[in-house]
Amino acid sequence: MAGSSIGECFRVSTFGESHGPAIGCIVDGCPPGMPLNEADIQIELDRRRPGQSRHTTQRQESDQIEILSGVFEGLTTGTPIGLLIRNTDQRSQDYSKIKDLFRPGHADYTYLQKYGRRDYRGGGRSSARETATRVAAGAVARKFLREHLGVNIQAWMAQMGSLHAETFDAAEISRNDFFCPDAQAALRMADFLDALRKEGDSIGARVDARVTGMPVGLGEPVFDRLEADIAKAMMSINAVKGVAIGDGFAVVEQRGSHHGDAITPTGFQSNHAGGVLGGISSGQDLTLSVAIKPTSSIRIPRQSIDVHGQSAEVITTGRHDPCVGIRAVPIVEAMLALVIMDHWMRHRAQNADVQAPLPPIPA
């Protein structure tokens, strides 16, 4: 049953395989009257685009966005925004060798078992290529959030393997190849990846994110809590294996007297909660962490089976990211934008005229 849509009010539906003619999406429900052009989206796509440094896949996709509808005279009209990206560098021949194999850690086996067939070229629908459409749709949401509501979303490489970002300089994030806020750590990451590439191996990563300027009141208990929909959105990104809000798994060892964020007339005194209380945004910064597994496409030989159930050795020789966590950074931001935008609209549907008893009191 159809699973390629996300959002209720700001609904994004995507299509496209890695090596088909094109990928794209429909952004339905965008508020009208927002200035929007291709450049607004292209700037975000370019951050995710492969082939921009030696540390990501050398596939050369221009990822040129085309707006097909929903914008007139430079402004959104409120009707669905059709977005299209042509695939230009497919090299399908790279994949003929693994056509009948299940690459360990890949979706090859599960897609075949679920659907009885699969587009084996570059992972087909399960390829990270699909995330370009998320970034495109996210760019629309993000622009609205930023310009209309003052919401800013920032993600960064917090950890790659055992290498941590130890300092935080927001300006540094866009300066290195890793979206890393610590210039020194970025240098170590470069060296580490150079070595890893030679070995033909890959590495996991942790991406952290912070959203500032959060409106109070977003989230729809009891199931569609803000953090629940964020968790879903994050875990829907390829390779994500864990999601944590605020203090995340550290809460396991915390006491209530420590965890509960004290409040004073001038603001919250801490933010262990990560900006969500009872499933609803508190107006504090939203903070979260995402764990991203190492790419499954590696050159090191591994044991597997073929589609006939026979033993086989797998070596993946296509162009791949040794650390998908790098390019996950703009994707995490995009998915956050989609969820927050959707929840802002959902909140407005029910509570547009509610007078909050207090002015917001973020930390």
Added chain:
Amino acid sequence: MAGSSIGECFRVSTFGESHGPAIGCIVDGCPPGMPLNEADIQIELDRRRPGQSRHTTQRQESDQIEILSGVFEGLTTGTPIGLLIRNTDQRSQDYSKIKDLFRPGHADYTYLQKYGRRDYRGGGRSSARETATRVAAGAVARKFLREHLGVNIQAWMAQMGSLHAETFDAAEISRNDFFCPDAQAALRMADFLDALRKEGDSIGARVDARVTGMPVGLGEPVFDRLEADIAKAMMSINAVKGVAIGDGFAVVEQRGSHHGDAITPTGFQSNHAGGVLGGISSGQDLTLSVAIKPTSSIRIPRQSIDVHGQSAEVITTGRHDPCVGIRAVPIVEAMLALVIMDHWMRHRAQNADVQAPLPPIPA
């Protein structure tokens, strides 16, 4: 906008406040012909029920389930199953003192800001009492999964504060007050909680879960991946701050050559993925961890403000769980049952007649 429903094919909608007349839910879409009676549900509710040991809230709720519809002559009919639980031990007077206060870590502030008003009696809708309806609905799904598909779901207390379950004896889980698979650890937990209660403090916990007998093919990429919907379901449970599938956050430091689960003709050689590849169940056991924050209702005085924005000290004196993680165990199981059931039906809608090329090859 409405957020109290979950599931597409097996859809559960809930209602009810902690201190209103009743809580309940509708289970819509259950396959017809399944034997079902109150006892099938009561047995699960009794596991979650408060007041069963000195370690959980002393509120005495009988949590008596009543099936109002959808069952005829002992079998489900395929029509909505209405489930009702009357609240019997509300003691609303306990809450008058905190009527105008925002308890740190609680949803008091966010509910008031979102809706402009709130039912302050016992947390109202944000109370963990709401989760009884999840357990009731989950019992229906769980019975179907177990009896019809051979799927078994088990969660347990893996860690309370710094106390870990160090051994795993499945039979032990139901023998102690903590759903702990390690009898020795359970003794330590009891001592720890006795001390904690005296201090008036609370503690976090980690609940782990495993699902055996998983069908292959469940999950609807790209957004409604199985792990994405599980993450949402888990994070929709009160007090949950983190969700991890398979190796979870440990993947950050893993290499691809380690993480990718090798396959042989006789099965997977490991299960780092936790039973999901590309958003679709592989047939391996589903494994996950959930981080649960310490209860925010503690007797230790804390700094906060009142509804007028004035400084105030808060002491929560009602009956509360010092470790909500304990009662979270059956709730985690129930939410897993709901998601898996829903995805089994979703998969069937599209792929009921697909011939999987291979027999399942779980580890």
Added chain:
Amino acid sequence: MAGSSIGECFRVSTFGESHGPAIGCIVDGCPPGMPLNEADIQIELDRRRPGQSRHTTQRQESDQIEILSGVFEGLTTGTPIGLLIRNTDQRSQDYSKIKDLFRPGHADYTYLQKYGRRDYRGGGRSSARETATRVAAGAVARKFLREHLGVNIQAWMAQMGSLHAETFDAAEISRNDFFCPDAQAALRMADFLDALRKEGDSIGARVDARVTGMPVGLGEPVFDRLEADIAKAMMSINAVKGVAIGDGFAVVEQRGSHHGDAITPTGFQSNHAGGVLGGISSGQDLTLSVAIKPTSSIRIPRQSIDVHGQSAEVITTGRHDPCVGIRAVPIVEAMLALVIMDHWMRHRAQNADVQAPLPPIPA
């Protein structure tokens, strides 16, 4: 797959069979702060309630509504409103004779074929009894629409068999047993039904409706047009076989020069469109007609088969409405309220801050 919910923002989920312990519903997404008590709902239920005149079924249901949640201190809280009605007069024995028969025109056959079993007592889920929950939920929406937005909804018996309401006196609608705006026609209807009852037969009806005070801008093209969701809601009512908006089927013979409603600075000059243009409310009155088939439960013997496929004669001897169109009047109103309320919220989600270029110009 779950089909007992309606609405996106103002979402109603229902449960219950004719002869089970209770029927009920959850109203999720209601804006907070609206005064609401049982009497607000009871007044609408009493209009639909059976046994109020000799012209409707003599089943005696008190249809006593109980609000289980979502209201605190007399005001809606924004959380789900649980509504419950106990069944009190079931007389299941009446149905034992037709347990194995398919009554012509009834859902007996299709429920059994779809689900493999059915609750045969009084039609089970397919009974018109289910509509009581729609009226209860509709009462909540209707109160909001009336008091908050000035929207008024009125339906009436426009035609019963060949008897037409020839005059329209709004005050008369509540004075006779048929919701008929023409007192003379009502007298003829009474005589006609008395004769029909003796024959053991039943008759069809046309119910018309008008909504005044419509906001401009409701409806979400291209699929969720206002008239599309209204058509669905109407056709979801038991026994409805046709829905028409504005001039309805008369448009087949109209010319464009006649049909298109001219506009002047002081308003629309006609309302052939029935208040909807391009799927969006124009601010004119919403007008519609609904065709309701004759009750299938009649005393006249008919030819059918039993559950073994054998020929059988069917006589329905339970307590039934000779003209279900009568009690359909409040149900049509309730369903209209649900759709308009939902669409008002949906519109607000996307367009709450849109400045309409013109003040509304209804006729």
Added chain:
Amino acid sequence: MAGSSIGECFRVSTFGESHGPAIGCIVDGCPPGMPLNEADIQIELDRRRPGQSRHTTQRQESDQIEILSGVFEGLTTGTPIGLLIRNTDQRSQDYSKIKDLFRPGHADYTYLQKYGRRDYRGGGRSSARETATRVAAGAVARKFLREHLGVNIQAWMAQMGSLHAETFDAAEISRNDFFCPDAQAALRMADFLDALRKEGDSIGARVDARVTGMPVGLGEPVFDRLEADIAKAMMSINAVKGVAIGDGFAVVEQRGSHHGDAITPTGFQSNHAGGVLGGISSGQDLTLSVAIKPTSSIRIPRQSIDVHGQSAEVITTGRHDPCVGIRAVPIVEAMLALVIMDHWMRHRAQNADVQAPLPPIPA
């Protein structure tokens, strides 16, 4: 809030304006393994395409379909099918004159009031051009229904103005310019339209449809009844003002003894119900009628206002259909295919393993 998607399991999302770069849609949830190529879709698009006779708009659109995803090696893969149609003959200059005017009967006024702006070129999103994407998506569903389930869908022009099709020859439907099953009536329609075109006026129509080979059991009471979702789908088509199932509005004057379709061991004896009982398909042919208003774009001058609220005269001089009912025929078929396909999948989700007690007994 997003309204450009339809269907739960077989979900279609559309985008595109009349005079933008392209229109298109995503078909999500299609069962895998079905042969599909552009020609399968093009053949349906060509039936709806404008400019094929003098009786429809002279706009020359090639309506060339491109499949962008979801098909691999000639078979559907189960992933979303992206479909694209470039707009090639826009002539936007035709519309500059009515940029600031509200054409009577058009969506100009409501779009502007709802969204605060509108794409005035050719009606933008409200143009019938949007329906090409419905036909494209419908072609996918239709192929599956026909080849996999033996379901056949046929619609035809039953009445244009006061001209009725008086005989029914299925083969004739594709032979004339009106999809009319009566060759003689088609000749009269041609003459009538020739005269009408000279007057610059337009005319309404009634389109009837019949679906044969219906599976028993489709439809999800109580709200998502089969006829309810059909009514919505029909009323979501531009210009549709009425929908009737089976005997439709004729039931108003019918008696129960006449309306209820008798059943014998060899089949139903009549089909007043139109193939649906209690919201669920009975296996009989599905029959319905749709009322389509006359095109609002006519050359006859009409009174209206401009966007400043000032009086204005409107003459529509673009290329338009004098009877939109003609091209509605393939659109009605497409929407029927979408609804039936979706409901077949929905039914399967819940009831795939139900053993129907009886073999189907259609008339």
